[in-house]
Every structure is written in structure tokens, then in C-alpha cells.
Amino acid sequence: MSDLCHTGRRRALCTIAAIPAAWFGKPTWAARTQSISSRQRLICIGSAVTEIVYALEANDLIVGVDTTSIYPDAARSLPSIGYSRTLSAEGVLSLSPSQILCTEDAGPPVVLQQIQDAGIQIRRLPAHHTFTGVCDRVIAIGQSIHQQTRADQLKLQLQQQWARIEDAMKAKPFPNTTPRVLYIHSMNPSQVMVSGQETNANAMIRYAGLRNAMDGFRGYKPLTPEAVIVANPDLILVTDQGLQAIGGRSQLAHLPGMERTKAILSQKVISMDAVYLLGFGPRMPEAVITLHRQARALFG
Amino acid sequence: MQLQIDHASLQLGNKLFGPFNFSIKAGERIAILGKSGAGKSTIVRLIAREHQLKSGSILINGTSMNQYSSAQLSRIRGVLPQNTQIAFGLMTDLVIELGRVTAPNKVNQETIVMQAAQMACAEHLLGRTFNTLSGGEQARVHLARVFAQLWDANDGLILVDEPVAALDPGLQYQLLSTIDRFAKERNHAVLAVLHDINHALDFERLLLVEQGRIIQDCPADHGALVDLERLYGIQLEHLRDSQGRSVLIQVHPSGIYP
């Protein structure tokens, strides 16, 4: 019996304590938050959400953001709860939020469950990589923070902007065939992926009036030299952050299979900020027209 | 115990060993001699159940050895191995104590360990870590372990596989006589694989092994001289020492005595 030693004893004590206590009803965390202030305390997860809240001029409600919320600059100085996919329950709760607004990639599910069990509402706002999705986000956020009027105004603004952009793109189409674009996603040199169909990058490429050079598959797949050579894209699209991760434009040209592509041979590479290009926030229309204009500039 | 090996043969890779035919009576002391690779250790390993028989049988007290469980066998048969390395650095006390892992009653365990160590001249090694001992010291601890294993058994069998190879001459005789004394006290049989002919002469019986077969089974005295010469391909000379005991000396090839 003495061999059941220290660990057994400690555990026995805890089990004894746990059994009766664990049978009691669900406690709530919300009570505490209410006692702090009657004002809203928002946590924004995902750059799009943060940007929309800023656009609705409700940024003073924000008490915490994730690591992708880098625009506007002021958002960078807000408390960071880390990477959106690896949240910490305690970390989030320590900011005493009244509600949480997040994009579709917040996680892990267990932590979200724990936060919800604490009585904090989590509002998931997917955009499905579409412009209508962005408008839906704006309206949904407006509802959540009781700024419906401003949200309606913002949505109207965006729709008008979108209409103007569509007209502009139709007015001046590409002279020859539509350029075929390869989007490269590279967060580190050893893991370089390319975008197929049904991704955020693919949506932006299509909206900008371009074509995705990779059309045989869905999602992101590792870069393979033969596939790149066969696809032979006219244009390479990357993000600033991705480009930096692999060591700049010169390194981009040295990726397997890239050297012989039309894009590299004619040096047609476009790089944009990741969050700006793929965030699907209020700057999305602007990003579409920027991409279109830069491509136009390269292809006459 | 009565051990009977009947037409036992086994195959290791390409080599065929056997058929072996011999029996061991309670309390008998047998030495196995032969050249390297002849199959001496194979016989011991066969009885220690480290190899499977290809044909034939091994009977212990009339029952096939395969009918005995490992635990049952361990109470009547002890094995002193050639290789003494162990994985982690256990204390020598524990190593000796492990001899009694299947002993039915664990009373007096400490006393038995102590006495077994004393008998194996390993008492001064208690309290040390096994891996810090020399080859000879490790052999003694293993011997103490075997003693502890068969301490309260009678008519058992001790299998010994070239135990004294790494020991200095003084220690060699000491160990062999210790095994002898221990075995005589409890009427254990001893089956030992040896290299030194004169060590073997202290036993009762000799088994001479050549190319996987037993070529001679004879009493251990100077009468085996001719067979030994043939076995090793050397010349031997029979002498008597100051106490009148028989000694066989190898004649140096050039004719000068060693």
C-alpha cells in the first residue's frame, strides 16, 4: 500500500474534492463581465472583422484582437490574443469580453466551446470568399454592436464602389487573352503551396478579371515543378509576407519549375499585402481594382 | 532430477546439431569439452530451452521438458551464462535477489541473498552498481544469483557455460570448487562447458563434442587421454602432482614442455 505513494495520495485528494463539486450546475462568467461595465467589450478575431469595426467607428469597444488584425495601424497596439486558430480560453476570458466576433477560421473548437460555456456569445461571420459575403459581414457586425445605421451606410458605400469597379473593368478589358495567374502561398521556404479552385486567392483572381492557371484541383496543394511547367502561368501573384518568407523575388524565380514559366521570363510578378488581398474585409473592392490595375499595367 | 536426452537434434541456420543421446542423474557432475564451434554451448542452450528441438525429446523426471512452465523449470534448473552484460546499472543486491523472482515464498530473502553472495565470494561486491564491476566480479555476482535461485531446491541442475574464461587462475579454481560445494550440499547435478582439460578432470564424467555430435561419453580421469588427444588434435602427457592427483599437460608442438 505504501507503494501507492505520493502521486496516488495527491490524486485521491483531488478526486474526493472533484466528485461532489462537479455535479453542480453550470456557472456563468457573464455575471462578472456585467459587473465591470455596462459597455460592450469586443474581441475581434480576423482582420476583416477588425477592419469593419473600425470602419463603423466603433473601435473603442475593442478590447482584444488576433495576430492578423494589422490594419489600421492603431489595431496593432491592441492586446493580442494570439493566432486565431490556437486561442487560449483563459487568455480570452481574462479580457472580460461581452462578445466575440470572428471569421470562419477561429479555433480550436474545444476552446470556443469553453468560452461559450462561460456564457460569452461567439458570433461566427463567414464570407465564403464572395463580395456578398463581405456585405453580410458588415450587416451582421452592425447588428451585433448596435450600429445598424452605420452598417447600412457602409454596405451602400461598398456596393456603389463595387458597381463602379465592375464598370471600370468591363470598359477596359485585357487586350489579348485573359492572363493566367498562379497564386503562390509560402509561409516558409520548405512549404510552398499553390492555389487551385475554390480558395480565397482564386476568388480574388476571378473578381479581378483574371484566370487561375491551376484549374485541376481544389484548395491549396504543394508546389510541384511539372505542374507549374505545364500550367505555364502568365503572371505570378504572391503576398508581401509570403515573398519575404521565401527570401524575395530572386528566390521566387528559383523555386522548382518556375524559371521557364512565361511569368518569370517576362518578370511579371505582383505582390500585395496578405491581409489586404485575402482578408475579405471592407477594403476588398479596393483590393480587386488594385490587382486588376496592376495586371493591366503589366499586360498593356 | 533425472534428465534424459533422446535423439535430440536441432538446426541453427545451415548447421545441424545432434542427435544427442545422454542422461544426467541427480547429483552427477559432467563436463563438456570440445573445440570452438563444436556445439558445446548448444547442448547447454538446448537444455536451457533457448532453442527449439528439430526432433527427439528432452525428458525431465520422465516428463517432456515442454510440459514444464518457465517458472517450474526455474525452480529446478539454473543457468550461469557466458555473457554477463546487463542493460541498466542495477545494484548487485538486486541482481542476486532476482534469482528468486519465481520463488514461492519471499521470506528470508535478504538472508539468502547474503549467504549466496558469501558462497560465491561476492560479499564485498554488495552495495555496488553492477556495471562498475569487472568481468570476473560480474561472473561472481551471476553465480551468486544462480545460488540464490536454487538455494532451497534439491536434486536440481546447474548449467554452466564457460564461466571461468575471463577469470584469473586462482579465481577459476575457487569458483569451480564453490559450484562443486554448493551442488554437493543440495545434490544438484552440474553440467559445465569448459575449455581447460584439468578443470574438467575434477568432474565425474566427460562429454566430448565434435562437429555437433557427442563422440565420447566417459569417466573424467586420465583414461580419457587418447580421446582428448584426438578431440583437440594435440599431444597430451599424463602426470601426477605432489598430491597424487592426475594432471594432463599439453605437449608443446616442438617437444618442449610448457
Added chain:
Amino acid sequence: MRQTASHFDYSTWITRLGIFFIGLFVFLIAVNFGAVDIQSADWLHLFSQQNGYEGASYVLWTIRIPRVLLAITVGAALGIAGALAQSLFRNPLADPGLLGVSAGASCSVAIGIVMLDGFRFIPTEELRVWAIPFFAFLGAIAVCFCLDYVARVVSPGSIAGLLLTGIALNAFAGAVIGLCTYLANDEQLRSFTFWTLGSLASARWLMVGVLIGALVIGWAWIRTLLQDLNALTLGENIANHLGVDVLRLRTKVIVLVATLSGLAVAWCGMIGFIGLMAPNLVRICLGSDQKRVIPYSAGVGAILLVIADTIARTIAIPAELPVSIFTALLGGPLFLILLRQYRSRLN
């Protein structure tokens, strides 16, 4: 011998009490550190107020304490599993991974996430949260038993054969994982990668209870095997001569390692280093007697993991870092320091 025996006893109890108090101390400190500020009033709240905790008491009860307890139990489970694996393979570099536990768990989680599309067929989110741990555990157990069976058929009666079979199965599992990784879409890939990092964030009282149960039952069983494992240290052949049924011992150890390690991996993903380091640390300080190594590995494993997890969740508040970083950062240098001391003691 009498004198030595009582001296032994004295130091053994000092060591046990020492580890117990260190453990208790570490537990109390760990429970007090965290993103949410917990005060003594909140502790009182815990014991006085019976239902409807408020504020920090909620975090303490629902999140903090279960997490620290999970760290203790998982650390203990990994420590024991590591010690058992090392005693089975008679090698201080062995760990449960060699028996295919991590490979099996990863493989089935990968299949679950990719082929079954993240268990979307399960209707409620609440139930879905249990899907991955369940699959991981099944995978771990399945591979271990498969390993035992294949090893029995391919190389009966040998532990070296087990090792080689383990390597082969690990390679096969790796291939399946590679295939799943290739077929995965972005979200699935990230989901899987996150799981492999290892995290104690999903601590719940139920899981703590299950682990405690497994440890108690497991320990009751292991106690009967300790001396046989010591005999195994002398070598497979010698263990056989001494009457130990090595094949059955092997199966029992595999079951124990699979269960303890499988539960740990299932709930927390891959947390490295504990299973490897804890037994080695214990061996350097207290010798290689399994009667000591295995229980103390549980204690050392628990303490290591609690410390690592506490640092992981407090160093970048309000964010959290992967716990494996800190198990390595703690275990490695600690081991080197002890090794130096051990060496100088020998000289």
C-alpha cells in the same frame, strides 16, 4: 545488511516526501498563475458557494484547475509509459513512439480529419469535440496490438523483433499520414497540424477523471510486474531462465503503454520529451531498480509537464504557446546538468 536496510528506508521516504511536496508546491503555484487574475477570495468562493460561481472562481474551477490536474495526470501517464517502454526495450532511448502509439494516433486522426472531413457527420458540435480524442485513442491501441500480433508472427519470442516491426509500422503509418496530408484541404491540414503540436487547452473534469482511473488501475497492475521487469534488465535469455514468461510480459507492457500513452495522446496531441526524459532523470538520481524508476517517473513527468504548461500559457498572455517547446526546453538542459553531476560522482 540490517543497517543498510534501515538507511535505505529513511532516504526512500525522504525522497518520496520530497517529490510529494515539490509536486504540491508546483500545483499550487501553477494554479495561481494564468491569464485571469485569481485571488484568495476566489478560492474561498470555490468552497463556500455551492452553485453558480462568479468571475474568477469560474475560471479557477472550470478551466484552471482541470488544466493543471490534466497536466499532472498526463505527465504521470507519459512518464510511466516512457519508463515501461524503456524497460521493455532495455534501452534508455526508447519511448512509447517506438511501439507505434504516436504513429497510430496521428494516423487515425489524419484519416478522421481528412477522409471523414473532420467528423462532420456528427450532428452536434458538442459531440464532435470528442471525436478526435476517441479516434486518436482507438488508433493508438489498434497499432499497438497490431504491432504485438505482427511481431509475434514475424519474429516470435524476441523483443528485438518487436523493435524492428515497430519501425516498419511507424513507416507505414507515416506514409498514410503523408497521403492524408496531401489530400487535405487547407482547413483540414491546419486542423491536423494543430493537433500534432500538442496542447492541454482542452482540459475537462471528465478527462481528468478518466486519466486518474486509468492511472490507479494501471499502477495496481504494474506493481505486479515490477520485479519481472527487473529480471528483463538482465537479458531476455536470463529472464527466461529465471522463470519469467517474457512473451506475456511483453504483451502486458504493450497494453499498458498503449492505454496510458494513448489516452494522453488522444486528449492532448503529441507532447514530446516527457516519456523520454522522466525515466532517465529518475535513473540518474535514484538508480535503475524498476520498483523506483516507474513510480518516480510518474512524479517527475507530472512535475515537468505542469511547469512546462504553466510557462506555455503565461509567457505570452493573453496568447498561448505550444507546450512541447517548453517540455523540450526544460527536459534537455535538466538532463545535461544531472548527467554532469552523475559523471563527476562516478569519478
